[in-house]
Amino acid sequence: MAEDKKMFKVKIDNISVEVEPGTTILNAARLIGGEVVPPAMCYYSKLEGSGGKCRTCIVKVTKGSDADPRPMPKLVASCRTTVMDGMEVANITSPEVLDARKGVVEFLLINHPLDCPICDQAGECHLQDLGYENGSEATRYEFKRRTFDKVDLGDKIKLHMTRCILCYRCVFTADQLTQKREHGILGRGDAAEIGTYIKQSLDNDFIGNVIDVCPVGALTDNTFRFKNRVWFLKPVDAHRNCNNPKCCGKVVLWMRGDEVFRVTARKDEYGEVENFICDECRFEKKDKNDWVIEGPRKINHHSVISQGQYVNTVKPLDPLVDVLDGRKPKLLFNIHSESQVNRPEIDLSKIEGPAHSDDFIIKKS
Amino acid sequence: MGRKLLLDKAHIEGIRYYDTYRSNGGYAAAEKALKNLGPDGVLDEVKKSGLRGRGGAGFPTGMKWSFIAKPEGVPRYLVCNADESEPGTFKDRYLMEFIPHLLIEGLLISSFALGANSCYIYIRGEYAWIPEILEQAIAEAKNKGWLGKNILGTGFDLEIYVQRGAGAYICGEETALIESLEGKRGNPRIKPPFPAVKGLYQCPTVVNNVETLAAVVPIINIGGDEYIKFGTGKSTGTKLISACGNINKPGVYEIEMNISVEEFIYSDEYCGGIKNNKRLKACIPGGSSVPVLPANLLLKTAKGETRMMTYESLADGGFATGSMLGSGGFIVMDEDQCIVRNTLTFARFYHHESCGQCSPCREGTGWMKKVLQNIEYGKGKMSDIDLLWDIQRKIEGNTICPLGDAAAWPVAAAIRHFRDEFEWHVLNPEESQKRNFGLAHYADPIPAPAAV
Known part of the structure; x- marks a missing residue:
């Protein structure tokens, strides 16, 4: 049955791809990969119902489908729009999309504290990447930025609401992974915030995953806070036999020397975790001996995290190849036979004062 | 005098109550729809009438109704959007406050056409006194056999529930309204799926404005073909306009959509001109969210034609030189306004x-x-x-x-x-x-x- 399933042909930035019906434009673009993949701040493929909120993944549908070739009137959120057969989508080839995306990034940043130098998320922050790729270099916002107090959601999780972009990922995580969601969005408009209403701690076997799904530094690991910068640490794949049946036990240890600084789930190239892990693995097992180490984690070489690693980095080129331009090296002269000063039979210690070239002249006998 | 369809009996004392409403020809349309027309007949009449959504967007109601998915064994819902929060708009409040039975009759006919056995009126929280009026009217109608089980012996059941919102403008957006009705935070949903496929409790749902649903009653009474004769072009029928601002006679007016904007502002039948003999500066013809128009573009279009109080004429010229009829919140500003x-x-x-x-x-x-x-x-x-x-x-x-x-x-x-x-x-x-x-x-x- 799987063989005769009809596949939809989609063109994204003039690159064709065949996908199953029901695939979103974003996931179709991820099948192509590379630059045509729209950035996604709120969409999370592992979380049902996520997406559509941050508007960074907007694209232009220039042709609706083969059956109805009309373009869509507005830019659409690619993470929540499913493909149609024959659809044509413009992402980076559309100046309109790039302009609108720049606008969205600007909106996301106007109230962001831009405290990257002291933020634990720096180096693995999606907002940093997004701002680097789509933002402008200066802000036009002249007003006081919105701030919130920092909140401890229990002793393990720190909520820094000022940095939050309200992607709702942590809400979906708590809904779908834990028994009972204890935090949510309070308030509305730009006063909306993540919170527990009456200060209470989030305590649940899987609640630590909200740290991993948070695209910015709003939810950080209290056990790792200010301990180290992520790019000074070496990510190492490791696993253990976790007793929790829902936990896969496959993690990344962020180490320096033999010390484990933090434990996270394994994230793919889009920053999405491969499998969620339980809080015991994340917070309690910070000893190298708790884990079976598999080997270094491969990190995209564009990432600042790969700075301190030797995996997957580019080897320096041999400059001789270019210089010689295909010629074989040939011996022009032997400096040892030509040079007058290279006379091993003359004992320098027996010369009075500093040596002079005259001392090396071969006296004709 | 312009012809009226919705407010023609509004002046009768006691029209709020069932007996007066019934003795003045009320529930005749419901009787006609349930006994003679049948669901498809009602839908045909509404389609023929060219009725457009009165909440703001002006989407053809008949078409909206025909989109509703009809899977077997899944209930369908009709939701009446009474979350009238657009600044400058207060027409639904008038309808619900003074002629609640007109709305209930409209809900009955519409639910019958859609096959919905539960109907919700989602009313904005600030209208704190209106739910009582509606609930009283619903109780009266139920007593007289217009609601409940097996209405008029047709085997059709209907219950109407009134639900108060908590006073959020966003809950007037249909999917946010549905979320709120389900007891969740009133965030709009991402469409598709549209409510006609997955709406309230993930069931097919139609959300309509109060005035739209009330307008179904005269449509059934006089027939869709007769209804078209009101108004002009694709703007059929009558529209309630809630006029406010610097005018002599603010209030809710029912207009037939064939008068000019100038007549509406300056004639004594409607707004009665600008207050204190000031001059007209600008006007927002359809509630706070539609583009404001300066006086010269308000009375005449960019092409020099007289601007009429219709969906098309007010939108003439697009957003460059036109505006929208919107929800009919007509805000007039005189020369002293900034x-x-x-x-x-x-x-x-x-x-x-x-x-x-x-x-x-x-x-x-x-x-x-x-x-x-x-x-x-x-x-x-x-x-x-x-x-x-x-x-x-x-x-x-x-x-x-x-x-x-x-x-x-x-x-x-x-x-x-x-x-x-x-x-x-x-x-x-x-x-x-x-x-x-x-x-x-x-x-x-x-x-x-x-x-x-």
Whole structure:
């Protein structure tokens, strides 16, 4: 049955791809990969119902489908729009999309504290990447930025609401992974915030995953806070036999020397975790001996995290190849036979004062 | 006198109560629909009537009804959107307060046509006294056998529930309304799926405005073919306009959509002219979110034709020189009104009412408000006007629901038509705190009344 399933042909930035019906434009673009993949701040493929909120993944549908070739009137959120057969989508080839995306990034940043130098998320922050790729270099916002107090959601999780972009990922995580969601969005408009209403701690076997799904530094690991910068640490794949049946036990240890600084789930190239892990693995097992180490984690070489690693980095080129331009090296002269000063039979210690070239002249006998 | 269909009996004393309503021809349409027409017959009449949604967007109601999915064994719902929160709009309040049975009859007919056995009236929280009126009317109707089980022996069951909102503008958006009705946070859903497929409790749902559903009653009474004869072109029937602002006679008027804007503002039958013999400066013809129009473009289109009170004519010229009929919240501004201040008021409203779900609206509305505040209070810069334009441009069309557009349009139109007033505010920071800009070259083509 799987063989005769009809596949939809989609063109994204003039690159064709065949996908199953029901695939979103974003996931179709991820099948192509590379630059045509729209950035996604709120969409999370592992979380049902996520997406559509941050508007960074907007694209232009220039042709609706083969059956109805009309373009869509507005830019659409690619993470929540499913493909149609024959659809044509413009992402980076559309100046309109790039302009609108720049606008969205600007909106996301106007109230962001831009405290990257002291933020634990720096180096693995999606907002940093997004701002680097789509933002402008200066802000036009002249007003006081919105701030919130920092909140401890229990002793393990720190909520820094000022940095939050309200992607709702942590809400979906708590809904779908834990028994009972204890935090949510309070308030509305730009006063909306993540919170527990009456200060209470989030305590649940899987609640630590909200740290991993948070695209910015709003939810950080209290056990790792200010301990180290992520790019000074070496990510190492490791696993253990976790007793929790829902936990896969496959993690990344962020180490320096033999010390484990933090434990996270394994994230793919889009920053999405491969499998969620339980809080015991994340917070309690910070000893190298708790884990079976598999080997270094491969990190995209564009990432600042790969700075301190030797995996997957580019080897320096041999400059001789270019210089010689295909010629074989040939011996022009032997400096040892030509040079007058290279006379091993003359004992320098027996010369009075500093040596002079005259001392090396071969006296004709 | 314009012909009336909805408010023709509004003047009768006691029309709020069942007995008076019934003895004045009430529930005749329901009887006709249930006994003679059948669901498809009602749908045909509504389609023929060309009735367009009265909530603002003007989507053809018959078409909306025909989109509803009809899977086996899944209940369908009709939701009446009484969350009338658009500043300047108060027409539904009048209907519900004075002729609640008209709405209930409309709900009965519409539910019958859609095959919905449960119907919800979602009413805004600020209308605190109206749920009682509606519930009393529902109880009366139920007593007389118009609601409940096996209505008129046709085997059709219907229950109507009134649900109060908590006073959020965003809950007037149909998917946010559904979320709120389900007891969740009133965030708009991402469409598709549309409510006609997956709405309330993931069942097919139709959400209609109060006035739309009430208009179904006269349509069944006189027939769709007769209804078309009211109004002009694709703007069929009558429309309730809630007129407010600097006019002599603010209030709710039922107009047949064949009169001109000028007649509506200046005739004694309707608004009765501008108050205190002032001159007309601008008007927002369809509730706060539609573009504001200066007087010259309000009375005549850019092509020089007379502008009529119809969906098409008010939208003539697109957003460059036109506006929208919207929900019929007709806000008139005289020469003493400050457009910058007015725009700031709206920007503040949309900032306050943004749900905060998607980024352009959450961040952009607040930003616009702050920039406008600077301009209004004499702290603006020339570049702020272009900045405002750029912000609204980046909000519009990039949000989940139309609130982003609604926040962007008033700012865009104010800058488009009244840029010199903004510039005057920037260039004269001190003077602008003491007096208003007044009329400019774009304003009133009607001569000022002679000094008394």
